[in-house]
Amino acid sequence: MxxxxxxxxxxxxxxxxxxxxxxxxxxxxxxxxxxxxxxxxxxxxxxxxxxxxxxxxxxxxxxxxxxxxxxxxxxxxxxxxxxxxxxxxxxxxxxxxxxxxxxxxxxxxxxxxxxxxxxxxxxxxxxxxxxxxxxxxxxxxxxxxxxxxxxxxxxxxxxxxxxxxxxxxxxxxxxxSFTYVRKHPSSQANRFRVKQLFQHPGMVRAFAGAFFLMFSQGVLALVLPLKVESLGFDTKTTGLLLSAFGVVAILIFLLPTNRIFDRVRPVVTLAFGISLMGLSMLFLSQVEELNFLYAAMAVYGIGFAFLFPSINSLLIDSSSAEFRGKAYGYFYAFFSIGVVAGSGVIGALDLNYKGAFMLTGIILLTVALYALIGIRKMKRTTA
Incomplete structure (x- = not known):
């Protein structure tokens, strides 16, 4: 199934x-x-x-x-x-x-x-x-x-x-055969209000992680081809660079490394993953050689591989079955908004590729810091 x-x-x-x-x-x-x-x-x-x-x-x-x-x-x-x-x-x-x-x-x-x-x-x-x-x-x-x-x-x-x-x-x-029907809504479901999703620190971090993950994807889709072209390479090179980060991420997802997501608190792996993505953006803003571009995308892939399971795990830990559908609905809404915001903000600011990557890197590192702030309070709320 x-x-x-x-x-x-x-x-x-x-x-x-x-x-x-x-x-x-x-x-x-x-x-x-x-x-x-x-x-x-x-x-x-x-x-x-x-x-x-x-x-x-x-x-x-x-x-x-x-x-x-x-x-x-x-x-x-x-x-x-x-x-x-x-x-x-x-x-x-x-x-x-x-x-x-x-x-x-x-x-x-x-x-x-x-x-x-x-x-x-x-x-x-x-x-x-x-x-x-x-x-x-x-x-x-x-x-x-x-x-x-x-x-x-x-x-x-x-x-x-x-x-x-x-x-x-x-x-x-x-x-x-796995159909789920709730005949008698629980008292928790009856009391639930959408604003509660945005008051839970774990859920807010999951939403923020989803938004800024796709924000960075929007920036990559807009800016990476421009940087590659400025270095004298074609669109095929852009495709290979994007594929490189995907391959690295898949390896981490499928290899025994995926056990770490059950052993380490998701907020920690979230902060680690989005930090790596931020550092890769700063790296992309500075490097001019193709080998270094591949290295930067590999680091981005590692960060992506740590971030995606972390925000999903955080959402699961921060929700119950009665309102998990609503949580995932808003979660993937932030996914959709993020990719548009990434390309839209950079386009509106009219930044060159160096400035765009630097700004995105700083934003991602700031989000990583936010994820770790108040971690003890979040643990008590989740419990």
Missing amino acids: RIFVYLIVFFSFFDLFSQLPVMSPFALSLGATPFLTGLAVGMYSFSNTIGNIISGFMTDRRGPFVILLIGLFASGLSLFLYSFAYGPLSLLGVRFVHGFMEGLIVPAAFTFLANRAEESKRGKSVAISGAFVGLAAIIGPAYGGIVASKTGTPFIMAVNGGIMLLLAICAFFILR
Whole structure:
């Protein structure tokens, strides 16, 4: 069962990453202006955020199985709508529907995994799920770029839609025996208010980690190609650099090193991971040789590999099953917002690649320090 849910996580992120290299050219091919092109790219994240939050509330009310099934079917169908996008405005509509429906899947899937993870192995469990996310980040963009050059964006989306529909059918038969329905809501669930999520220090740190993880990803997506180009290399080199960090992260996720996430407090590994990411950004701002760029991305990959399981473990430790769906809904909403904020803030400040990497590095190191402040108080709150 767990392996199948991991596959759902993989293909959900695979769908996201496979569209990254193709959506801007597709929008331009439909006659979109630069503004509408940017809007089309960002529309997915906007509606995905809404879908994440609604998924969290519905998951707690109906159980993750039902929401997961609805998300897979609806997302699969929405992917076929790209074939009917004949102009910029219709594309905006399709992007909104696609992002919203896709947003239903991930919070429900991770709630499914979290509610069935042994407490002593929850760190290892989220590390394995992180490996599937990392694998999607490596394969997805390459698949999208290669296939789009030979066929077209609607074909890629249709293939992804077919996979989602197949997963939905399989999920109906494989996961229905694990359906979770709460017949009598607990008193804790009845008393729960959303503001409580943002008052719990562990939850706040998990949300902050999710936001700034993807903030750094947005900066990388915007700035790394510019730096690579300024050094005289092509886009292939950028792809290899991004793949390098993904490979390093996956190795840490899958090797026996993943046991550390069950033995060390997640707030400590969170601070360590985001510190490494911050240091790698500072390193990227200074180095000019390709070998050093690969070294910096390897350090970033190690930091990513420590951060992702840590924030998931922190969320699990800071929530109970009654409201874990809502927690994951807001958690992945911060993911969606973070990547847009990263590229948006750097773009608005009009920084060169050196300034952009330095600013991001300083921000990440500040967040690492914040994660460690009040650690004893957070321990008492969690208890």
